[in-house]
Structure formats: C-alpha cells, structure tokens
Amino acid sequence: MSGAYTDLHQLVELGANARTLGIYSAQHVRSALSGQHRSRLRGRGIDFDEVRRYQAGDDIRSIDWRVTARSGVPHTKLYREERERPVVILLDQSPAMFFGTQLNFKSVTAAECAAALAWAALEHGDRVGGMLATGKQEPLVRPYRSQRILFHWLQTIAVANAKLNAELDPAPADYFAQALINAQHSLDTGAALFIISDGQALTPDCEPHLHRLAKHHDLLFVRISDRLEQSPPPQGYYPINDGTTGRATLLNTNSTAAQTQYEHLCHQQRSEMEQRLHRFQIPLVDLDCGQPTLPQLQRIFPGRATRSHNG
Numbered sequence: 235m236s237g238a239y240t241d242l243h244q245l246v247e248l249g250a251n252a253r254t255l256g257i258y259s260a261q262h263v264r265s266a267l268s269g270q271h272r273s274r275l276r277g278r279g280i281d282f283d284e285v286r287r288y289q290a291g292d293d294i295r296s297i298d299w300r301v302t303a304r305s306g307v308p309h310t311k312l313y314r315e316e317r318e319r320p321v322v323i324l325l326d327q328s329p330a331m332f333f334g335t336q337l338n339f340k341s342v343t344a345a346e347c348a349a350a351l352a353w354a355a356l357e358h359g360d361r362v363g364g365m366l367a368t369g370k371q372e373p374l375v376r377p378y379r380s381q382r383i384l385f386h387w388l389q390t391i392a393v394a395n396a397k398l399n400a401e402l403d404p405a406p407a408d409y410f411a412q413a414l415i416n417a418q419h420s421l422d423t424g425a426a427l428f429i430i431s432d433g434q435a436l437t438p439d440c441e442p443h444l445h446r447l448a449k450h451h452d453l454l455f456v457r458i459s460d461r462l463e464q465s466p467p468p469q470g471y472y473p474i475n476d477g478t479t480g481r482a483t484l485l486n487t488n489s490t491a492a493q494t495q496y497e498h499l500c501h502q503q504r505s506e507m508e509q510r511l512h513r514f515q516i517p518l519v520d521l522d523c524g525q526p527t528l529p530q531l532q533r534i535f536p537g538r539a540t541r542s543h544n545g
Contacts, residue, residue: 238334240342242392245349246385251528252350253357255535283312319424320377321355323348323364324417325391326431326458328405332398333460336524340458341398343523344430345391347456350531351428356384363387365420366394367413367431369405374420410435414443423450430456432463433507441510448514455511455518464500469493 285298288308301309325348331341338346348364355362356379363377364387375387406412410431417427427447433455447453469487487493511518519534521527 249353252353255354327394329402346527369409
C-alpha cells in the first residue's frame with residue numbers, strides 16, 4: 235500500500251497482519267498503554283503494583299504490616315485493576331497531511347496506522363472507536379467491541395482521505411487544539427487514546443488540552459514524518475507550500491549555510507514538540523511515511539500469536 239491515497243479495501247486488508255500487533259507490549263509505551271490487561275487505575279485488583287507510605291483515605295485492609303513493622307511508618311500495598319476500557323484513535327487528516335516525497339503521503343501513513351491499531355485493539359478484545367482532525371467539526375465514532383463499528387470507522391477514514399487534495403484551503407490554525415477539546419468532551423474517563431499526526435499543529439495552545447487529556451486517559455502520540463522534514467533535499471531551488479497558511483515560497487538549498495539553517499529549524503521544531511509531550515508524560519513514537527507502515531508498527535509493537543475473535 236502506497237501513494238497519495240488509501241481506500242477502504244486497503245484499510246480492511248491491513249487487518250490480516252495488524253491483528254497480531256502487541257499494542258500493549260511495547261517496552262517504551264508499556265507504562266502508558268496497558269489495555270484491558272492492566273490499567274493505570276489503581277485499586278483492589280489482582281495484580282500487585284507497589285508499596286508506598288500510607289495516605290489518608292487508604293483502605294486499612296491494604297496495609298503492608300511487614301514493611302510497616304520494619305520501617306516504623308505505615309505503608310500500603312497498591313494494586314492495578316483489570317478492567318475493560320475503550321481505545322480511541324484521534325487521526326489527523328487535515329490538508330497539511332497531504333504531503334510526501336517518497337513512498338506515502340503523511341495522510342496515507344497516518345490512515346494505515348489508525349487502521350492497524352484499530353484492528354489490533356479489537357483483537358485484544360477492547361472497544362474501538364475514533365475521531366478525525368480535519369479542520370472541521372467531526373463526530374466521535376463511539377467505541378464498541380464490534381467489527382461492524384470498526385468497518386464504519388475505516389470507511390470514515392477512507393472518505394476523509396479521499397477528500398484531500400492540493401487545492402484545499404489550509405485548516406484553521408487552531409484546528410488541532412479544537413480536536414483535542416472535542417476529545418475531552420467526548421471520551422469516557424480511562425480511555426486509551428492514540429493520537430496520530432505529524433505534530434505540526436501541536437502549538438502551545440494545545441498544552442492545556444493535552445494536560446487535561448493526560449490526567450484522565452492513557453495517551454500515546456504517533457508522529458508521522460517525511461524525510462524532507464528532517465533534512466534538506468539535494469542542492470537546488472524548490473517551490474514549497476507550508477500547508478498551514480497556504481503561502482508558497484521558494485526553498486534554496488544551494489548554500490551550506492541554507493542547509494545548516496534548514497536542519498536547525500527542523501531539529502528545533504521536533505525538539506519543541508517532544509518537550510511539549512514530555513511535559514505531560516505522553517509517550518511518543520515515530521513513523522516514517524517513506525517506509526511501509528506495518529513493518530514499522532511491528533517493530534514498535536512486537537507481535538504475538540493470533541487468537542480467534544468474534545467481532
């Protein structure tokens with residue numbers, strides 16, 4: 235699957251291999267995304283988590299008497315509850331995502347990622363839903379443990395992807411902040427939220443909304459990027475459009491100074507985004523739209539054996 239567009243057939247075909255993704259087993263995201271197997275919500279579950287000092291309101295039945303006797307200070311055992319929870323995918327399909335220089339446009343890699351994660355979540359027995367960030371008000375496809383609802387979500391993605399073209403007006407500058415606000419108002423507490431975007435619109439205005447979402451949900455940000463956004467092209471003159479304001483300009487990479495400045499700006503933008511997410515302890519993983527999507531996801535989320543599933 236590659237190119238400027240995807241379609242429903244391609245997104246459905248991803249299910250054959252994407253179901254095996256261990257989306258809750260990747261080492262670097264395990265603490266943030268734990269699915270129905272483990273949640274960050276603590277209580278009297280079956281899995282021991284840690285011992286900490288007793289706090290007012292703790293259940294006295296959970297006091298660890300051995301540690302209390304040894305330290306002379308009351309300590310409480312904490313557990314992680316097993317519980318069902320929804321998986322929601324916030325997918326960026328704004329005009330700025332309609333860009334790519336090699337295998338895929340970013341919009342296509344993002345769509346394929348959303349479909350693959352949705353198939354994997356359904357295979358894990360989670361409820362799956364999603365919402366789009368397009369620059370317009372988009373409704374939530376409410377999470378259900380249903381293949382029919384998953385097909386509806388994939389169709390929603392395919393329709394949005396097909397509408398993208400180079401002539402579209404840029405999305406409003408605050409479109410991603412508005413999408414995060416929409417997510418705040420739409421999601422039930424305790425959801426696993428995958429945010430898939432190039433992050434270009436992750437401005438300081440998004441910070442309070444990221445903060446609120448991170449307080450009530452488990453977040454993972456999947457950054458979609460093109461290699462041109464990491465290093466300059468070969469020396470020459472390139473007409474480009476920033477995809478946000480709609481302004482066109484001419485990129486000159488003939489001089490070493492211009493190439494150095496280009497790399498510095500790319501690094502600065504990526505660094506600012508990473509710091510913004512780190513501030514709220516939101517894990518970040520990267521996908522390159524110049525490479526096939528599924529193999530990258532398989533490296534990030536190590537696979538596991540398939541099992542039967544009734545959708």
